[in-house]
Amino acid sequence: MNRARNAGMAVFAAIFLIVVLAAIGVAVAMLTSTQQLASAQALDATRAYYAAHARLERAVDEAIATESCPATGDLVLHGFTTRVICPLPVMVDEGGSDYTIIELTVLAFRGSRVAGTRVRRELRVQLTAGM
DSSP states (O other), X not given: OHHHHHHHHHHHHHHHHHHHHHHHHHHHHHHHHHHHHHHHHHHHHHHHHHXXXXXXHHHHHHHHHHTSOOOXXXXXXXXXXXXXXXXXXXXXXXXXXXXXXXXXXXXXXXXXXXXXXXXXXXXXEEEEEOO
């Protein structure tokens, strides 16, 4: 009888150990998956920044050349939708010195808000032209 009781306890201990190890395995798998998603989103955020920066450089060059707002609208760069926003330039006259202040905002984004994959970066710059 003692032998049967010990065998029963051994089976119980083995099942308990298997359940604990399975739970640890599931937790590690979930943690790895979360880390992988976070790394991918960080990489996308960096790519969005550089897409916005590239579009901003183009917009600044155009604004300096024309001394007015560059062409606005959407343009896709490396999978990111980029958008230039430029409110009306401000004309300034200070002591006989005329110049124009141009504010540019560039957005770069992609992904879905619903799926949780949305990445968005925004860069702003203020230019002075005609001095």
